Amino acid sequence: MENLYSLIMAGGSGTRFWPRSKTAKPKQYLNIFGDQSLLQDTIKRFASFTEEENIYIVSSATQAKVLEEQTPMLPKENLIYEPIGRNTLPCIGLAAMFAEKENPDGIMVVSPSDHLIENNELFKDTILAAAKIADEKDGIVTIGITPSYPATGYGYVQTDENITGNEKIKQFKVERFVEKPDEATATGYLKQGGFYWNSGLFVFKVSVFLKAVEEFAPELYADLRKIQADFGKPTYDQTLDTIYRAVESISVDYGIMEHAKNIYLVEGNFDWNDLGSWESVYLADKEKDENGNSGSGERILLDTKNSYVYAEDENLIAVVGMDDVIVVQDGNTTLVCKRENAEDIKKIVEQLKAENSNKYL
Structure with missing residues (x-):
């Protein structure tokens, strides 16, 4: 798909991976498996179906040195630095403002930087299926992982109407997002069926996502527009620092996905592990x-x-x-x-x- 963009969120601190994960080099920059870091593996995975000039990374300003060392393949202007972490909604919103300048109707794939994913061909097919929904239905799509046990460390997504049709990968309208459950509740989800783990992978048309931000997080939307107005100007760094530090820290799940009606899920059956510890x-x-x-x-x-x-x-x-x-x-x-x-x-x-x-x- 020509108008596909990728956003990799790489600003985490990885405290549960201490002592290898340190302030100057958190978990996503470590080579946990193999010779490349988790971030580099993620970039390689997305570069198989996204042009490198369309791959954006949002990270912490304190990680600029190690990020630039590990991403010589990407344009420096695609490295976006937060002055302070404000959870996933401001992070994704900021990157969407950059992508909008390039192509407001571009399809953006959002991913954490530190997941272990195998079956790369199936992963690619799954993302492209989600991109098709995002494009044709103006939907915001999440990738749901089929649960293998009653995990209490993940949020869950309950599906509604099956819209798979003739596609090979299962696709659904979403009923609701639910918070991390206790074990009894999670066990009930698995017995009931129709529930998936929330992978943290999202796919949407940039214009559709920003419209959702405007509707459900209007104050954040206004602040992001003020920051966007200074893109490329000498005042950008100061404007970003002043405004971004004051925005509400809120997840995309809580801020958008739990409220919007145009939410879809594509089933992810590739090998997936979020490597939380x-x-x-x-x-x-x-x-x-x-x-x-x-x-x-x-x-x-x-x-x-x-x-x-x-x-x-x-x-x-x-x-x-x-x-x-x-x-x-x-x-x-x-x-x-x-x-x-x-x-x-x-x-x-x-x-x-x-x-x-x-x-x-």
């Missing part, structure tokens, strides 16, 4: 050893099973007599925790911030 990295690794251990670097694991161990280059980690643990070494920091406590790693980062221990962040 070291535990999810362990579970996603298909190359575990005979004892169920995963990781990389120089390691000696004795009487140790079902563990993730990462050693930095030229360092060695030895683990003896421990099962179900995560051990990650990076520079002047080392993490050791039970796999079941992987979500609590962000509390370490919170404590370090409270203690102003910036040398470990």
Whole structure:
């Protein structure tokens, strides 16, 4: 599709991936699997069906150095920097303002930068199916992941009318978006059927999305128009900084998707993992050893099973007599925790911030 644009959101801090994820180089810039970073893998995935000059990235101004180092293939003017994080709706809205200058009727695909996605051909076919709906029906389309267990860490999307027709990939009108449920509620969703995990992948016509922002978030829309008016001017950086810091922090789900009526879902059956923690990295690794251990670097694991161990280059980690643990070494920091406590790693980062221990962040 000629008028296809991609937006990759890359401003996250990745606190649950400490100690490898640091302020200067968060999770999305790390090579968790293979030789390329998660961000570079995402760019490569989208470049298979989007011209590189049509790929935009929104990131934090504090990440400018590492972002530019990792994206020599993209025009620098396509790198958009937020002075402060304000959640996904302002982020997407800002990028849509840039894309509108190029092509107001262009189709934009929005994606996080840190997902692990395999079956790239099926992913491409799924995105193009969503783009067709966005183009023909003026719809805002989400990619729904078929749930494999009653996850409590994802939002869910309930589908309504099946509009698949003769298409190979299932397509639906959306009934509603629902917040992250407890386990009993999630179990009920799976038994009832018609519910999908919210992948955070969206596809829409730029003009249609901006119309929705104007309708459901009018104050944000007005602020974004003020910022757009200064694109290319010497005053742009100051205008962006002043206005953007004052906008409401709000997700696109809460701000748009829960209110708009022209919402559709395309079923995503490609291998997908949002890599939310070291535990999810362990579970996603298909190359575990005979004892169920995963990781990389120089390691000696004795009487140790079902563990993730990462050693930095030229360092060695030895683990003896421990099962179900995560051990990650990076520079002047080392993490050791039970796999079941992987979500609590962000509390370490919170404590370090409270203690102003910036040398470990």
